Amino acid sequence: MSDLLRLPAEQSYAGELAALARGDDAGKPEGWKLSPRAVLTYLLGGEASDGTVISPKYVGRRRLMETAVATLATDRALLLLGVPGTAKSWVSEHLAAAITGDSTLLIQCTAGTDENQIRYGWNYAQLLAKGPSPEALVPTPLYRAMQDGKLCRLEELTRMGSDVQDTLITVLSEKMMPIAELNSAIYARRGFNVIATANNRDKGVNELSSALKRRFNVVVLPLPDDMEQEVAIVARRVNEMALGLALPVPRNAQEEIARVLTIFRELRSGATLDGKTTLKTPSGSLSTAEAIATLVGGLSQAAWFNDGRLTARELAASVVGAVIKDPVQDKAVLEEYLETVLKKRGPYSAWYAALNEAI
Numbered sequence: 001m002s003d004l005l006r007l008p009a010e011q012s013y014a015g016e017l018a019a020l021a022r023g024d025d026a027g028k029p030e031g032w033k034l035s036p037r038a039v040l041t042y043l044l045g046g047e048a049s050d051g052t053v054i055s056p057k058y059v060g061r062r063r064l065m066e067t068a069v070a071t072l073a074t075d076r077a078l079l080l081l082g083v084p085g086t087a088k089s090w091v092s093e094h095l096a097a098a099i100t101g102d103s104t105l106l107i108q109c110t111a112g113t114d115e116n117q118i119r120y121g122w123n124y125a126q127l128l129a130k131g132p133s134p135e136a137l138v139p140t141p142l143y144r145a146m147q148d149g150k151l152c153r154l155e156e157l158t159r160m161g162s163d164v165q166d167t168l169i170t171v172l173s174e175k176m177m178p179i180a181e182l183n184s185a186i187y188a189r190r191g192f193n194v195i196a197t198a199n200n201r202d203k204g205v206n207e208l209s210s211a212l213k214r215r216f217n218v219v220v221l222p223l224p225d226d227m228e229q230e231v232a233i234v235a236r237r238v239n240e241m242a243l244g245l246a247l248p249v250p251r252n253a254q255e256e257i258a259r260v261l262t263i264f265r266e267l268r269s270g271a272t273l274d275g276k277t278t279l280k281t282p283s284g285s286l287s288t289a290e291a292i293a294t295l296v297g298g299l300s301q302a303a304w305f306n307d308g309r310l311t312a313r314e315l316a317a318s319v320v321g322a323v324i325k326d327p328v329q330d331k332a333v334l335e336e337y338l339e340t341v342l343k344k345r346g347p348y349s350a351w352y353a354a355l356n357e358a359i
């Protein structure tokens with residue numbers, strides 16, 4: 001096992017990518033390492049031509065991933081949109097890993113991101129000594145992606161100011177970036193494109209200008225369709241993460257995953273799964289990602305403090321943390337849910353007690 005906490009996707013899944021590349025004789029867009037079909041198999045799982053099993057990375061509608069992959073083969077950029085925790089960053093990383101073998105050209109956009117972090121910066125010692133020169137220029141991940149014909153990932157695009165966002169317009173429409181200081185420009189190699197992610201909840205923070213919007217194809221990643229699918233996603237990721245952290249996964253984990261997700265899905269949708277009782281919804285998004293984090297936290301607590309036994313007690317505090325984002329309103333929502341729903345549900349008696357204790 002590597003002593004790094006986390007490796008980029010192209011390294012963690014190097015075996016799968018190599019197996020897909022070996023059997024990939026379909027046509028590829030220029031600059032791509034794999035054909036669009038092989039990229040899709042990498043994302044959705046399946047089998048390489050030599051029988052290597054390809055694990056599914058994204059669980060959900062095939063059509064969405066087809067659109068995402070096909071977009072990247074055109075001159076339009078890809079924008080993955082969705083509520084928090086719907087695998088936008090995850091899909092973006094795997095797309096970049098499969099298409100260009102490099103998912104590390106990443107810019108995290110924030111309110112403090114300025115043009116120099118998008119276009120290029122300067123090494124000031126060099127700049128003062130020699131004036132503007134190619135040696136004094138500090139390339140950004142976007143610059144390097146253009147230079148090498150790779151994919152640049154822009155995380156949380158709408159968090160940065162609109163004026164800074166608009167510096168992307170020239171890059172996306174002309175596929176070039178002027179460098180006024182050197183009286184030159186850099187032209188993007190084939191294979192270059194941009195994958196951006198943005199959060200539905202940040203809508204309106206810095207709305208994309210219509211000029212920029214037009215240069216992106218938007219793929220909206222939804223919350224999982226049904227309970228079964230969500231249980232499958234969480235179980236898979238929890239097992240992978242537990243393996244990475246060397247945490248044992250007890251046999252009843254599957255049962256507890258289903259219980260956590262029942263609570264999450266009921267509160268998220270504002271109704272019990274059988275549709276008989278309507279509920280108030282809390283302010284948080286109670287996403288799949290939070291369910292995964294809750295369970296991994298629970299497994300750690302179980303392993304270190306409860307001889308590996310996973311019960312409602314190990315999970316309740318993180319469930320309360322995920323539900324109660326607003327200490328007054330969300331607390332009332334959870335208390336009402338406990339009294340009107342969980343109290344009367346036999347198999348949840350341990351959960352009712354543990355949540356009441358943790359609240």
Ligand SMILES: Nc1ncnc2c1ncn2[C@@H]1O[C@H](COP(=O)(O)OP(=O)(O)OP(=O)(O)O)[C@@H](O)[C@H]1O
Nearest residue numbers: 057058059060084085086087088089090199288289
């Ligand atoms: N449909 C899905 N298929 C596979 N994994 C999923 C799915 N939905 C969520 N996940 C898992 O959720 C975790 C978090 O996803 P990720 O960080 O990509 O969310 P995000 O959409 O970028 O959220 P945010 O808006 O908060 O940045 C990942 O580990 C991913 O495996």
Ligand SMILES: [Mg+2]
Nearest residue numbers: 088089090197
């Ligand atoms: Mg993200």
